[in-house]
Amino acid sequence: MFHSWKKMLGKGSEKGREQILAPIEGRAVPLSEVNDPAFSQEILGKGVAIIPEKGRVVAPADGVVTVLFETKHAVSVTTDKGAEIIVHVGLDTVNLKGEYYTAHIKQGERVKAGDLLLEFDIEAIKEAGYEVIxxxxxxxxxxxxxxxCHTGVQVKELDPVIELQPAE
Incomplete structure (x- = not known):
């Protein structure tokens, strides 16, 4: 662990280093706390989970919207430095078929960190029986x-949640 910290913090301007910013305001927790093995066992990727306090998803970095699911429950952004980021609002929420979600972007659109991607109704999703983590x-x-990954902390939109160092 200390090697990773030293490597990431010791050379502040290393080529290619990237921060992924919080796309949602809320509490950042480890993926192990997500009640779905595809996420908790890191089958789909590594990262964090956020328990949302506001129903907004903003771009976590500058890049391109590579996938916008028809059901609007998830969006993928490929950053300018090549990280493929997916933000998946809720568990099994694909079953809502887009209800309670509003997209503000289109697939293929270029975005800047902080651009509004999606809005969602937290209470309506919970009332329908779904987790919003x-x-x-x-x-x-x-x-x-x-x-x-920064977990166990309260985050606002655009607070750093993941720091990446590319393979050399």
Missing amino acids: TPVLVCNVQNFPDML
């Missing part, structure tokens, strides 16, 4: 072997 994953972890 939101995994924020780096899907191409093989390209970023040194990853530091």
Whole structure:
């Protein structure tokens, strides 16, 4: 662990280093706290989960919206430095078929960190019987072997939640 910290913090301007910013305001927790094995066992990627306090998803970095699910429950952004980030709002929320979600972007659109991507109704989703915990994953972890995730903290939109160092 100390090696990763030293490597990431010791050379502040290393080429390719990237921060993934919180796309949602709330409490950042480890993926192990997500009640879905695809996320908790890091099958789809590594990262953090956020228990949302506001029903907004903003771009976690500058990049391109590579996937916007038709059901609007998840969005993927490929950052300018090549990280493939997916933000998945809730568990099994694909079953809502887009109800309670509003998209503000289109697939293929270029975004800047902080641009509004989605809005969702937290209370309506909960009332429909779904958890709103939101995994924020780096899907191409093989390209970023040194990853530091900030969990156990309250985050506002655009607070750093994941720090990446690409493979050399």
